[in-house]
Amino acid sequence: MSDVGFVPTPPARRERGHWIVEGLATQVRVIGALIMREVQTRFGRHNVGFLWLFFEPLFLGTMVGLMHSAHGQSMPGGVDPFLFSLVGYVPYFMFRAIINRAGSALHSNLTLLFHRQVTPVDVLLARNLLEAASVIGVIVIILAGGVWLAGVWPANPGLVFFCLLLMFLLCNGLAMMVAALVARWEVAERLVHPLTYLSMPLSGAFFALHWLPANLRELLLWNPQVSLHEGIRAGIFGDAFPSYYDLRYVGWCILVTTLLGLLSLRTARRKLEIF
Structure with a gap:
């Protein structure tokens, strides 16, 4: 057999590739262990306690949907107001919880941060993945319930879950920035909770941009959450009413917040090591 054209991989490159794979595998194990620790810390070792992770967003979303549907007002395209509010609040719950x-x-x-393998990014990512899993699970329940009970099939499930993924990435970047800020100034934590509640009316969770004037619509689209809520509704309700969203802009926002979050956490770790 001829060896013409065969270029062996240099040993240094093979070792570097093996080191990268081994490092990624280690971080996956670390994050998995942190997720299990978080579950046991928050819910104990009882399986019923773990169900609260899914029950809380579903229950709160249901209550919000019932309050909005109690007005009895019809919506454009024959969209059910209960379902509209439910699929608006549950993704916002991910943002608020993270x-x-x-x-x-x-x-x-x-x-845990005194262990060399555990980084602030791992701690936050484990927590955030847990919150995202609960919301995505609830969305699956909602979509399945809509099909089974009302015969409402989602127009584009792929768009729904892609927007949920983008929502998680955006929240994860913002969470890293918040964690680093609180590590430096603990008083900042008292401002986070009211700010998340105040941001709810501007998040796009409970209104469609189609209902608003064009100039206000363009202004609100600077908030990446609005595009994500619009995309989720477009994936569920389809052409029931026009949707306006820019996922490319959302991607740039995710990139900026993630880079700023990683940089701020890098400096915050030195602050935490003092204690």
């Missing part, structure tokens, strides 16, 4: 818990994430896991 951001609100970010402030206490590092201090409550301070002893």
Whole structure:
């Protein structure tokens, strides 16, 4: 057999590739262990306690949907007001839960950060993945319930879950920035909770941009959450009413917040090591 054209991989490159794979595998194991620790810390070792992770957003979303549907007002395209409010609040719950818990994430896991394999990014990512999993699970329940009970099939499930993924990435970047800020100034944690509630009316969770004037619509689209809520509704309701969203802009926002979050956490770790 001829060896013409065969170029062996240099040993240094093979070792570097093996080191990268081994490092990624280690971080995956670390994050998995942190997720299990978070579940046991928050819900104990009882399986029923773990169900609260899914029950809380579903229950709160249902209550919000019932309040909005109690007015009895019809919506454009024959969209059910209960379902409209439910699929608006549940993704917002992901944003609120991730951001609100970010402030206490590092201090409550301070002893873990003395392990070389555990980084602030791992701690936050484990918490945030847990919150995202609960919301995505609830969305699956909602979509399945809509098909089974009302015969409402989502127009584009792929768009729904892609927007949920982008929502998680955006929240994760913001959470890293919040955690680093609280690590430097603990008083900032007291401002996070009211700010998340005040941002709810501007998030796009409970209104469609189609209902608003064009100039206000363009202004609100500077908030990446609005595009994500519009995309989720477009994936569920389809052409029931026009949707306006710019996922490319959302991607740039995710890139900026993630880079700023990683940089701020890098400087915040030195601050945490003092204690």
